[in-house]
Amino acid sequence: VETLRSLGDGFAAxxxxxxxxxxxxxxxxxxxxxxxxxxxxxxTVAILLPITxxxxxxxxxxxxxxxxxxxxxxxxxxxxxxxxxxxxxSIMTAIDGHMMARQGRASAALATAAIGSFVAGTIATVALTxxxxxxxxxxxxxxxxEYFALAVVAFSTVSALLGDSLARGALSLCFGLTLGLVGIDxxxxxxxxxxxxPQLLDGIDVMVLVIGLFAVGETAFQAWVHGRDxxxxxxxxxxxxxxxxxxxxxxxxxxRGTAIGFPLGVVPCGGSxxxxxxxxxxxxxxxxxxxxxxxxxxxxxxxxxxxxxxAAAGVLVPLLTLGLPxxxxxxxxxxxxxxxxxxxxxxxxSARPDLVWTMIASLYIGNLMLLVLNLPLAPLWATVMLVPxxxxxxxxxxxxxxxxxxLNRSMLDVALLYGVGALGGAMRVWHVPLVPAVLGLVLGPxxxxxxxxxxxxxxxxxxxxxxxxxxxxxLGAAALVLVAPTLLRSRTRVAAQVS
Amino acid sequence: VxxxxxxxxxxxxxxxxxxxxxxxxxxxxxxSAAAPSAMAEPYPLLRLIAPAAPGGGWxxxxxxxxxxxxxxxxxxxxxxxxxxxxxxxIGLARFVxxxxxxxxxxxxxxxxxxAAVVTNRSEVTLADVTPIARLTGEYEVIVVPxxxxxxxxxxxxxxxxxxxEAVSWGGGSAGGTDQILAGLVAEAAGVNPRRVNYIAYxxxxxxxxxxxxxxxxxxxxxxxxxxxxxxxxxxxxxxVSSATRVxxxxxxxxxxxGVNIELENWRSLVAPPGLDAVARARLEATVEQMVRSDxxxxxxxxFRWNDRYLAGAPFAAFVGAEQARVRAxxxxxxxxxxxxxxxxxxxPRLVLAALLLTVVTVGVGIWxxxxxxxxxxxxGWVGVATSGLGMLAAWALLExxxxxxxxxxxxxxxxxxxxxxxxxRDAALSVGVSLGTYLLFARVLQLPLPAxxxxxxx
Numbered sequence: 001v002e003t004l005r006s007l008g009d010g011f012a013a014x015x016x017x018x019x020x021x022x023x024x025x026x027x028x029x030x031x032x033x034x035x036x037x038x039x040x041x042x043x044t045v046a047i048l049l050p051i052t053x054x055x056x057x058x059x060x061x062x063x064x065x066x067x068x069x070x071x072x073x074x075x076x077x078x079x080x081x082x083x084x085x086x087x088x089x090s091i092m093t094a095i096d097g098h099m100m101a102r103q104g105r106a107s108a109a110l111a112t113a114a115i116g117s118f119v120a121g122t123i124a125t126v127a128l129t130x131x132x133x134x135x136x137x138x139x140x141x142x143x144x145x146e147y148f149a150l151a152v153v154a155f156s157t158v159s160a161l162l163g164d165s166l167a168r169g170a171l172s173l174c175f176g177l178t179l180g181l182v183g184i185d186x187x188x189x190x191x192x193x194x195x196x197x198p199q200l201l202d203g204i205d206v207m208v209l210v211i212g213l214f215a216v217g218e219t220a221f222q223a224w225v226h227g228r229d230x231x232x233x234x235x236x237x238x239x240x241x242x243x244x245x246x247x248x249x250x251x252x253x254x255x256r257g258t259a260i261g262f263p264l265g266v267v268p269c270g271g272s273x274x275x276x277x278x279x280x281x282x283x284x285x286x287x288x289x290x291x292x293x294x295x296x297x298x299x300x301x302x303x304x305x306x307x308x309x310x311a312a313a314g315v316l317v318p319l320l321t322l323g324l325p326x327x328x329x330x331x332x333x334x335x336x337x338x339x340x341x342x343x344x345x346x347x348x349x350s351a352r353p354d355l356v357w358t359m360i361a362s363l364y365i366g367n368l369m370l371l372v373l374n375l376p377l378a379p380l381w382a383t384v385m386l387v388p389x390x391x392x393x394x395x396x397x398x399x400x401x402x403x404x405x406x407l408n409r410s411m412l413d414v415a416l417l418y419g420v421g422a423l424g425g426a427m428r429v430w431h432v433p434l435v436p437a438v439l440g441l442v443l444g445p446x447x448x449x450x451x452x453x454x455x456x457x458x459x460x461x462x463x464x465x466x467x468x469x470x471x472x473x474x475l476g477a478a479a480l481v482l483v484a485p486t487l488l489r490s491r492t493r494v495a496a497q498v499s
Numbered sequence: 500v501x502x503x504x505x506x507x508x509x510x511x512x513x514x515x516x517x518x519x520x521x522x523x524x525x526x527x528x529x530x531s532a533a534a535p536s537a538m539a540e541p542y543p544l545l546r547l548i549a550p551a552a553p554g555g556g557w558x559x560x561x562x563x564x565x566x567x568x569x570x571x572x573x574x575x576x577x578x579x580x581x582x583x584x585x586x587x588x589i590g591l592a593r594f595v596x597x598x599x600x601x602x603x604x605x606x607x608x609x610x611x612x613x614a615a616v617v618t619n620r621s622e623v624t625l626a627d628v629t630p631i632a633r634l635t636g637e638y639e640v641i642v643v644p645x646x647x648x649x650x651x652x653x654x655x656x657x658x659x660x661x662x663x664e665a666v667s668w669g670g671g672s673a674g675g676t677d678q679i680l681a682g683l684v685a686e687a688a689g690v691n692p693r694r695v696n697y698i699a700y701x702x703x704x705x706x707x708x709x710x711x712x713x714x715x716x717x718x719x720x721x722x723x724x725x726x727x728x729x730x731x732x733x734x735x736x737x738x739v740s741s742a743t744r745v746x747x748x749x750x751x752x753x754x755x756x757g758v759n760i761e762l763e764n765w766r767s768l769v770a771p772p773g774l775d776a777v778a779r780a781r782l783e784a785t786v787e788q789m790v791r792s793d794x795x796x797x798x799x800x801x802f803r804w805n806d807r808y809l810a811g812a813p814f815a816a817f818v819g820a821e822q823a824r825v826r827a828x829x830x831x832x833x834x835x836x837x838x839x840x841x842x843x844x845x846x847p848r849l850v851l852a853a854l855l856l857t858v859v860t861v862g863v864g865i866w867x868x869x870x871x872x873x874x875x876x877x878x879g880w881v882g883v884a885t886s887g888l889g890m891l892a893a894w895a896l897l898e899x900x901x902x903x904x905x906x907x908x909x910x911x912x913x914x915x916x917x918x919x920x921x922x923x924r925d926a927a928l929s930v931g932v933s934l935g936t937y938l939l940f941a942r943v944l945q946l947p948l949p950a951x952x953x954x955x956x957x
Contacts, residue, residue: 140712189673201585223882390917
């Protein structure tokens, strides 16, 4: 009741004409900049920060909320239309989203992404409103052993993504894991596999790998397969938006994506990519049509898009309740708070409840505005697919190049982008799946670091992984995920034989 | 005749004198305009480089400066560029290489960069840039979780001496300020710094949650980040690395407790190499005015940064002294040693072995003709070669000839790879695409892209 009254005050403060205008400006700018690949949410918020310098705190906070959610929103658009994810949270969206677009269902993909983001954003903001302190306390009990176990769970769920040939899936995964070895070992500060090149000290950026494999690799593959022989135009399917069947297949995926994304956003591990991997894998496992995944299954867009927006709200839990920035974007938001004399930390809610509740209220408003803004835009964006293939791929390569360059202002990243692109094209030719490489690069270093950190804290005692209850449960779950499908299958086979 | 001449000659002398005065005045005006003074013209655009990703301490410093400079109208506009990588050494190398002689740009730097230069064996050091001023300082604090059995620093150090490895110290990235303090404390306690069980986390958020959650025995972090938690009682502060107690904070110093250490994480500004005295003085004057502005005072209070403004020769001397101190402690900690192949660890070897195995398995399968692409292979070798050529050209041209040309060539050749029928239309479109992309990224969003260096347009 107390919470509801505070939230009501927050809405009262946010719902004025001028504040709504700032919210609208925030979501519009956030979406526009967030759409550009290579400029992730952290960079978007940082770039737009100076605009708020001359505003009063309330307006500025409302605008931050809009920019933050808007930036998270924008990433899916380029994933779907040009196979180039705008940020790490939209990597999985590219797989089925772009296939849908190629089949003329771009506006359905964009719509399920927009509505899924709205549903997830709203549910997660409600969870943030009522459960924040509790969740923050729970997240603190997780240590390196649990994070390692979480990485193992992620590995076992996504093993389904390895594709139909185990050897080829494993090859792709090992390629990603190997790339993950490059750079400074964060635990000792020693450089590994950097070959004396300073630009490699921080490792290989996952965005370079993703844009290289997906966007550049796709261009190379298409050039090789079809070359100059024919022009196949995208035929739009009858529906401008989502069909009844699309709705039926999407809603459960949105809810599952939210349930996966929010808690994984609260715990400071894995970034925004991890929840989308898990959501995609869960959707594929639960689907009655798993073979459609990778060829334009709408659940493969709905789930991960809900998961990344829920995770974005989850990130705000430790930030607002404990002052802990668990992602780069949260760290930039923290700076923004401090510009307004707000000391983030355990006392934030009691020290400046007016600002915090106004911001939470503006998250609800911003979320709704994003839906209103993006749904009508979906069919408009979809017309990008009508651009002739020659011009589309030309544009994709230019955008991919700018994104890789602006990540770190490094020509090495551009060289890596093209190199990975050539490799990606070859992988497509030889039926080697692309996704496991991305999983390897994201999950490998996480698992290694947390494993070694847990052992360093325990003094080399490996039993920490079974004596800590949460960790043991997670590892058990991982084993179950791996074994259960085989067990189920043999049981149904037995049942079939009996009948 | 003489009588008539006198006034005329006097008049001429007078006229000459007046002309000279006005010339001196003009020259004076020019000189005073060029020389640094309180009247100096504000920079139309002063660029600030944060050698880190958005969100960290250097980025915060740059963005806080951007605000202070703009609000107090010391510059017309100011931009922040992030050049992340390897604790600032990538940014430093790029700054020295690409900004030499540019008089409208400064980079944020500090103690952590000194340490990173040592740890990463960077070829470019802080001796290669023009020092401008030290700006801020932040003390370090040693804390334990609220539930910890250790009440004082003496308790913690007693346990540490008994069994050094059993005490885990959580803090920021390896080789940074937090680990330096851990090493200094170990030495003061009579323990070999190499036996410190230091658990490095990336970023303040991660290490703070490990400390709040009691995952590590003790934590070391910047005081500003921890002050709200100390005030709220969620952690217990055992000692702060300042010379005297920090006002408004009831925490004893390390010195008071017999650990004779003082350490401050300072941040500073540097300018590119190759600046003349006038350009350097103008930057120094602008920074000095900013430091004195009300906006900067507010910023210091908000971020809980100590004012550590120090410019000129004393600042250069300070950097030299800190460099020697950091180098010494890092070599005793052992972080500055090159990684030997044997120290790489089991995990990388496992991964490389698995990669080799899978490559061989799949390679043999393909060699035996197993499931190679079913569609007509090699239909578009010309297409692949053309777009490949485009990428090669873009890579070669981007930083040398500029983005506009590189993107134009890339677009044109890729379009031709798919459809060679419209060379002129594609050429026109390539101009539009490269120009539009450039305007959007470089002009609207202020992200650095080299436009056309050959034409002198940055």
